Each structure stands twice: as C-alpha cells, then as structure tokens.
Amino acid sequence: MENIITVKSLTKRYTTYKRGSGFKESLKALFFRKKVPVIAVNDVSFNVKEGDIIGILGPNGAGKSTTIKMLTGTLYPTSGSIDVMGYNPTKNRKAYVHQIGAVFGQKSQLIWDIPPVDSFRMNKAIYGISDKDYDERLSLMSKLFMVEDFITRPTRVLSLGERMKCEFIMAMLHHPKVVFLDEPTIGLDIIAKNSIRDFIHEMNRRGTTFILTTHDLEDVEELARNVVIINKGVKVFDDSIENLRKVLGAKKIVQLILQEAVENIDIPGASIIERQSVNLTVSVDLDIITINEFMAKLSQQCSFSDISIKEMPMETIITHIYQSQIKE
Amino acid sequence: MSNKNKGKEVIKIRSHKRFRIKRYLTVYRECVKVAFASASTYRLNFLLNCTIMLLGDIIFPLITVLIYGSGAGFKGWTVYEVLLIQSIFTMSTAIADMTFHGVMWVTMDMVRNGNMEMVLILPIDTMFILMARTFSFEGIGLFIGGLTIFMVALFNISAPSILMWLQFIALFIIGVLVMLGIALIMAAISFKWIGNSRIPEIFGSIRSFGKYPQSIFPKSVVFATSILIPVAMIAYYPAAALLGRCNWEVFVVILPCFLFLLFGIYLYRYMIRLYQGVGG
Numbered sequence: 175m176e177n178i179i180t181v182k183s184l185t186k187r188y189t190t191y192k193r194g195s196g197f198k199e200s201l202k203a204l205f206f207r208k209k210v211p212v213i214a215v216n217d218v219s220f221n222v223k224e225g226d227i228i229g230i231l232g233p234n235g236a237g238k239s240t241t242i243k244m245l246t247g248t249l250y251p252t253s254g255s256i257d258v259m260g261y262n263p264t265k266n267r268k269a270y271v272h273q274i275g276a277v278f279g280q281k282s283q284l285i286w287d288i289p290p291v292d293s294f295r296m297n298k299a300i301y302g303i304s305d306k307d308y309d310e311r312l313s314l315m316s317k318l319f320m321v322e323d324f325i326t327r328p329t330r331v332l333s334l335g336e337r338m339k340c341e342f343i344m345a346m347l348h349h350p351k352v353v354f355l356d357e358p359t360i361g362l363d364i365i366a367k368n369s370i371r372d373f374i375h376e377m378n379r380r381g382t383t384f385i386l387t388t389h390d391l392e393d394v395e396e397l398a399r400n401v402v403i404i405n406k407g408v409k410v411f412d413d414s415i416e417n418l419r420k421v422l423g424a425k426k427i428v429q430l431i432l433q434e435a436v437e438n439i440d441i442p443g444a445s446i447i448e449r450q451s452v453n454l455t456v457s458v459d460l461d462i463i464t465i466n467e468f469m470a471k472l473s474q475q476c477s478f479s480d481i482s483i484k485e486m487p488m489e490t491i492i493t494h495i496y497q498s499q500i501k502e
Numbered sequence: 503m504s505n506k507n508k509g510k511e512v513i514k515i516r517s518h519k520r521f522r523i524k525r526y527l528t529v530y531r532e533c534v535k536v537a538f539a540s541a542s543t544y545r546l547n548f549l550l551n552c553t554i555m556l557l558g559d560i561i562f563p564l565i566t567v568l569i570y571g572s573g574a575g576f577k578g579w580t581v582y583e584v585l586l587i588q589s590i591f592t593m594s595t596a597i598a599d600m601t602f603h604g605v606m607w608v609t610m611d612m613v614r615n616g617n618m619e620m621v622l623i624l625p626i627d628t629m630f631i632l633m634a635r636t637f638s639f640e641g642i643g644l645f646i647g648g649l650t651i652f653m654v655a656l657f658n659i660s661a662p663s664i665l666m667w668l669q670f671i672a673l674f675i676i677g678v679l680v681m682l683g684i685a686l687i688m689a690a691i692s693f694k695w696i697g698n699s700r701i702p703e704i705f706g707s708i709r710s711f712g713k714y715p716q717s718i719f720p721k722s723v724v725f726a727t728s729i730l731i732p733v734a735m736i737a738y739y740p741a742a743a744l745l746g747r748c749n750w751e752v753f754v755v756i757l758p759c760f761l762f763l764l765f766g767i768y769l770y771r772y773m774i775r776l777y778q779g780v781g782g
Contacts, residue, residue, distance in 0.1 A: 188778055248622040250775055272625040281620050287540045296536065299528040300626050302521070328543070 178352060178383050179222035179245070184254035186215040186240050214240040216407040217254070222385060222400075227378055229398030229415075230387040233496060237407040238387040242356050245385065246276050259351060272301065275350035279357035282337065283344045284329045290340035291325045294347060301348035308347065315343045318373050335366030342373060346382075353377075355386040359393055371396050391488040405496050421491050424460040428468070429453070431480040441471045457486075526630065533634035541639045552643030559595065560647045562713065563588045579715045582658035583745055585651055590674065591713045591737035592648030596641040598681040604636020605629065606702055609689035614696055618777050629686065629770055662744045669743035676756060677712075677736040679763045684709065684731075686766030693773035712736040732759045 192210045193203035215237040222228050232238045243249040245256060247263030247270055256263055261270040284293045298308045316322050319339040324332055332340070338358065345353060355374075359367045367390075374384055374397055388394060394401060394415070401418050403411035411418065428444075432452040439446060439454075443462030448455035458468050465483065472478075541548040563585055570581035609632060612618045621628055656662075662670070688701050695701065712733035716724050727734045732755055739755060742748050 243619060246619070246623055248619040249778070267622070268625045268627075271623050274623070276619075276623045278619060281617055283620050285536055285540075287543045288536055292536065292539065296529070296532045297624075299525065299532045300624055300631070302525045 175223040175225055177221045178224040178226075178259055179220075179385070180255075180257040181221070181241075181245070182219050182255045184215055184218045184241065184244060184256065185213070185252050186237075186244060186249065187211060187213050187252045213407050215244070215251075215404070218404065218407075218409045219254075220402050220409065220412050222383060225378070225381060225383055226399055227374070227384045227386065227397050228400045228402060229394040230385065230402045230404060231391075231394060231492065232387075232404040234389075235406075236404045238404055239356055241404065242276075242354050242385065242387050246274060246354050247271060272348070273351055275345035275348070275353040277338075277341050277345045277353070277355050277358050279338070279355075279360040282329075282341060284337060284340055286330050287328060289326045289328055290321075290332070290337075290344070293329070293340075293344060294325070297344055297347050303348055307349070311347055311349060312343070315346065315373075318376055319343065319369065335362050335369075338362060338366065338370065339373075342370065346377065350382065352383045352385065355384060355388075357388050357390075358386070359388065359390055367392070391492065395488055403492070403495055411495055418491060419485060419488075422486055422494055425486045426458045426460060426465065427484045427486055428456045428458055429482045429484065430456065430472075430476075430478045433477045433479055436476045439472065439475055441468060441475070444468060444472075526626075529626065529631070530634045530637075533631075533637050536635075537637040537639055548640060551640040555596075555599070555640060556643040556647045559592050559644050560651075563592070563651050576715050576718050578717060580659075582655045583741070584715065586655040586659065586744065587715060587737045587741040588713055589648045589651035589655055590677075590741050593645055593652060594674065594677050594681060594736050596645035596648055597678055598685065599641035599644065600638055602633045602636075602682050602685055604638060605632045606685050606689045606692075608632050608636050610692040610699060613692055613777065618774075622774075622777075628774060629767070656744070659745060662746070666744055666746060669748060670740050673735065673740040673743050673752070676759050677740055680732050680735045680759050681709075683759075683763040683766035684733075686763075686770045690766070690769040690773040693776050709733050709736065712738060714738070728755045729758045732762055735759050 188211075190210050190212055191203075191207040193199050193207060218237075218241060230238050230241060240249065244251045245258065245263060247267050250264050258270070259273055261273065263270050283297075284290055285296070294308075294312060297303075303311075316325065319342070321336070321339050321343070324336050325340060325343075329337060329340070342358070359370055362370070371393070374386075378384055384397070386393065386397060398415055400414050401411065402409060411421070427447075430453070432454060435452050439456065441463065443459040445457050446454055447457050458465065463471075566584050566588060567581060569575060570584075575581065576584055609618075612621065621631060624631060684705050688705050691701055692698065708731055711719070711723065711727045712735070716727065716734050716738050719727070724734070728751075735755060739748070739752050742752070
C-alpha cells in the first residue's frame, strides 16, 4: 500500500501568557504579562498508508489535537511539511478539505435548532454532491447507523450518541478518502461506542483511511492497526499495534483463583504482580516459558478453581512508554 | 498551446466558475432556509428581537423630529432632508444586520471558544459561509421602519429624477459595502484581540458620523469620514444623490470605499492564518 499521508518534522510553536492568581496578580497582568513560548508539537514525523486506521495516542496536552488540526489544514504549522494525497493542507485549502472529512468529538457541525437531515442538506450544497450520490450515501449510512427514526427530529432533542452518529454522516456524505477523528467516542455509552466502531470498520473496508486521536484505549485496540504515541509534543512510538503490545516483552497476564492460598510460585519467567487472598495475578514472559509449560508447572505447585489468560493491559504498556520518556 | 486547446481551456474555466457561483447560491439559499426555520422555532424571541431592534434604531430619527420641532436644526438642511439621510442609514444597517453583521459576532465567538475548525474544514470561503450561516430575518422590522421614514421624507422633498435614483442605488450599494468592510475589519481584529466584545462599539461610534449631513462637521472630520473610514457613504452620499446635492467629490470618495472593503477582506483572510484554536 502507498503512503497517503507523509508528515515530516512537523513543529508547532506559539506564545501564551502567564500570570499568577489573585487580585494583585490580575492587576499586575493588566500592565505586564510574561510571555511563555510553548512547543505544542516538536519535530514529529510519520506516514500513514492508504486504507489504514491509525491511532494517535497521548496524555492530555500531548499535542495530539494540534497535530490533527494541522493535518486538517485548520492550523498552520510553524515548520515541517505535511503531504496528504499530494496536497499541502495549508495551501489550496478548499481543494484539500474537499477530499477529507473530520469529526471532532467535542465540537459539532450540526445546526442546533434544525433536524440533522437539514444539516446534511447544507453539506450537500457546500460539497456540491449530486442528488443521486446524496440519496445513496445517506441511505447507506443511515442503515449502518440505524438513524432513520431520528434524523428528522431537531438536533437539540437528540442524545449525545445520536448526535455523534449524525456527525459521522455529516463528515462522510461527500465520500472523503481520509477521515480525521478527534476523540470521536468521548462521553458515549458502550452501545453507541460499538455502533461507531462498527461503522468505522465498515467504511474502512470500503476504502476510507482513518486517523484517530483518543484517550480511549479500547478504541485503539478495537480499531487501529498502527499507533503513533505523542508525549509532550514529541513522538515516542510509531509502529503496529502488535509491536506496541510487545513493548514490555511478549507477556501474558494469568489470573487465578486458587483452592488454597500459596506463599509463592516458583516458575521461571513468571512473577506475581497482584495478590488478594486466593486471587492471584501472574505475569508470564513468553520469551522464557511457553503457556503450556507454565500451566504444567503451575498444576504441580498449586491447585486452582478458575483461570483466565489475558493480554498485557494496554494501560500498563502506554503508562510505561510515558514514564520512560519522563525518566529520560 | 493551440488556439483550439486554449478555447477548450477558457470554456472549462467559465463552466467551473458558473458551477462555483451556482454552488455558492445554493449554499446561500440553504442558509436562508435554515435562518427561517430557526426564526420560526423561537417565534416569540424573533418577534421581540425585531421589535427591540426597530425601537432602538427608530428613536434616533424621532429625536431629529423633536430637535426641529423645538426650532433648532442643522443649518442648510430641512427636517425631511435629515430624515432622508437617517432613514437610509437605518435601511443600510438593517441590510447589514440581516446579511453580514453576524460574521463579526460569530467570528468573535468561534475564536474565543475554539470552534473555528468546524468552518475551516469546509471547502468554501470562510467569510462567505459565516455570513450566510448568520443570515438573520430579525433586521426585517428595522428595514420596514427605515423604509417608512424614507417614504415620508421622500414625499416631502422634490421628486428625484431617474438619474438621481440610479446614482442613489449605486451609492447605496457602495455604502452597504463600506459596512461590510467595517464588519470584516472588526471580525479580523477578534483573531488577535480575543474575546473583546467592545470593538464593535468603537466602530459603531465612528459609524454614527454617517447619520448626519457632512456639512455640519469641520473639514478634518469630513476628510476622515469620507476618505479614511468612509462612513459618509453609508447614508449621506446616497441621500445627497436623491436631493440633487451630489457634486464631483462623490467620485473621489468611491475609490476609498472599495479600498476599505478590499482591506477588510484582505485583513480577515490574513488573520485566519493566526487562528490558534484552544486546548483539546
């Protein structure tokens, strides 16, 4: 697959003002304000392949949203270059944004007082979508999202989940090749989240490339094939989700309910990471011991009433990556 | 390139432009429909706003009537001539309120709340879509009020000739464009001076110089209101055309009006580049 997005040494700096709290500081700030330079994104480079779903992860204030805003052409980078389908987002903006879609989880494209279907019609006019294409796409996406019942009700009476589904339709009516999603599942319940994830999978299967920023690691695990992690404006990881899981080594988490409490488990490559009476959580390093061997040795040392084997939690891996950067 | 290919290229560009204009007109029509739907949703609010706008702006010409009623007035100007200027000002303000004044408030609001992205991701001119989306029917009451005073004043002055009417229409349109220039400059300033809702008040005060006959002002003020910030074009010069008081100087004033508008457009487009958004 060819690269559809190429980002090279992307940097965004801006100046903000600092002032203390309290009346005295407020008064002082009327006349003197201390300028503070901020590097929101620092020398970030990555590529996205056509048809991919890439997750951009990072803690609050890491620079994820700034990166995605620069990719959509709504913010101008201080330096570096962005190439999306041969377009430079900051030059020839109108032609570029015709090719992309964007959903910002905390902002809305829908018009508050009118039904979503009227907002869709507005985008139909803005993007110059033909009647035939509009009807086909609206019908397809309405079925995928099951929104036929409520797109004719005023936006202000819809639930957050219903509104978010309509935001997706609004962003994709013009059939964009690339769609940017900035925390699209924020505040949604599990049913709405699953519905949105299924929709993204289906549209991706039909050829749309998605770039997703999120705090929700489930979104990343369910959707993304590749992950870019940004912390304090700097890229700290850029690889596949499989390789992300291997950052702490090839490990599995085994949860046991023992029939009798034991002092310790003496198995090479296995270590207890949590113990609550007869409940044990054990980390197993697959580079040292296979699950088969581990199970055989475990049955010799103790008896258990229940067992479950899980992947290393994504939170643990991501926290490790953030913290190793702080230590450096 | 051969002549045949050049011809094809010209046809392609023309058809592209035609398509673009058609698309922009369709978008505008959709925005007007949305404005109507919103106005009909909040009917009482719509009626109240229409009335408040009408009362607020219509009081001013009434003061003129009171001034003239008490024996005072503007030297060289009858009460109906002054009312003509002020009614044109009211109509021009109403058109501005309905069609493009919203760009000021919506830009200020979007920059402050970091919502500008939602417009910048659309493949359409940002200024145009913000103006279209803020189309408001609420100025219609004000326009009808202004038109009523205009008719009263018109029946009490000498009947203008066709040429005078043509001059009036042309100058009235240019006056509206000056208002557009002012709105764009104010909106552009809000990209840098975030959250300052008092900017329009400053410009509102400057604009009010356009409500009076220019001959009552010192020459320096006339220069400023005709050349630097040509607010005199909003009402004085169009009224002067209907009153047969237009002379050569009106042609000198037309150019600064267009330059003012172009400056507003340029400044707005330049300032969009400075948009920084808010924290995510």
